Amino acid sequence: MAKTEPSPKAILxxxxxxxxxxxxxxxxxLASAEEVAFLFLxxxxxxxxxxxxSHTQKLEGAGYLETVKVFQGRIPATSFRITxxxxxxxxxxxxxxxxxxxxxxxx
Amino acid sequence: MAKTEPSPKAILxxxxxxxxxxxxxxxxxLASAEEVAFLFLxxxxxxxxxxxxSHTQKLEGAGYLETVKVFQGRIPATSFRITxxxxxxxxxxxxxxxxxxxxxxxx
DNA sequence: TGAAACAGGTTTTCTATGCAAACCTGTTTC
DNA sequence: GAAACAGGTTTGCATAGAAAACCTGTTTCA
Numbered sequence: 498m499a500k501t502e503p504s505p506k507a508i509l510x511x512x513x514x515x516x517x518x519x520x521x522x523x524x525x526x527l528a529s530a531e532e533v534a535f536l537f538l539x540x541x542x543x544x545x546x547x548x549x550x551s552h553t554q555k556l557e558g559a560g561y562l563e564t565v566k567v568f569q570g571r572i573p574a575t576s577f578r579i580t581x582x583x584x585x586x587x588x589x590x591x592x593x594x595x596x597x598x599x600x601x602x603x604x
Numbered sequence: 605m606a607k608t609e610p611s612p613k614a615i616l617x618x619x620x621x622x623x624x625x626x627x628x629x630x631x632x633x634l635a636s637a638e639e640v641a642f643l644f645l646x647x648x649x650x651x652x653x654x655x656x657x658s659h660t661q662k663l664e665g666a667g668y669l670e671t672v673k674v675f676q677g678r679i680p681a682t683s684f685r686i687t688x689x690x691x692x693x694x695x696x697x698x699x700x701x702x703x704x705x706x707x708x709x710x711x
Numbered sequence: 712t713g714a715a716a717c718a719g720g721t722t723t724t725c726t727a728t729g730c731a732a733a734c735c736t737g738t739t740t741c
Numbered sequence: 742g743a744a745a746c747a748g749g750t751t752t753g754c755a756t757a758g759a760a761a762a763c764c765t766g767t768t769t770c771a
Contacts, residue, residue: 505629505649516625519729522612525704535749542612548730550750555728572738575749594701597632626758642720655759657721662757679767682720 515590527579535575622697626659631694634686642682
């Protein structure tokens with residue numbers, strides 16, 4: 498009996514940090530692995546290096562991921578892992594999306 | 605057996621015209637009514653006039669809605685209706701979202 | 712009756728964001 | 742040992758969204 502139409506105002510409350518497609522893609526990948534290398538992330542998302550770098554910095558600033566810099570032999574390599582906050586934000590975002598999707602088979 | 609993880613690259617293909625929350629809210633409202641008055645739309649979305657005006661102009665430019673100007677008595681009033689293209693775009697967008705949502709109850 | 716407030720929008724301005732290109736540091740290759 | 746390359750970061754530019762200013766016509770009410 499509950500009206501399942503999403504409140505239009507709720508849509509405006511979507512977490513922009515997650516809503517941006519590039520960052521959503523990044524978080525989605527990070528959510529399914531312990532730790533992800535920069536280059537792998539770049540390949541799988543198709544983002545340019547510069548782009549990827551700036552988005553991960555924003556996500557780090559938001560506390561949604563942490564950057565791990567290690568040396569492989571003597572060359573430096575960057576990896577990322579999602580934080581608990583990041584995971585929570587992603588889950589919350591998914592819930593918001595579910596809320597705004599019609600139940601299926603709308604006219 | 606099908607892996608239900610969304611392809612990260614697919615996320616980057618989301619239709620930006622619809623993805624923007626303000627416009628998604630507008631289209632969502634328009635999709636559930638024949639014709640919607642400017643002021644009603646403003647109240648239900650919570651957008652400012654200027655904002656609403658510019659977003660509806662963009663949606664009109666994209667062919668997703670049409671603007672209807674009528675006189676009520678002697679004062680002019682603006683309404684909108686979603687076009688077939690707009691409806692199709694919204695549906696397609698919903699499908700994309702469904703594709704990227706995890707099946708529920710992810711760890 | 713006429714100045715002031717108001718309704719209904721549109722246009723302009725400001726700011727921030729995403730994207731691409733340029734740049735930097737250290738390593739191999741030839 | 743110069744040149745190409747890997748792995749990122751910083752800079753610069755173009756666009757988009759939000760807020761503010763503006764415009765036209767209409768009531769209000771002193």
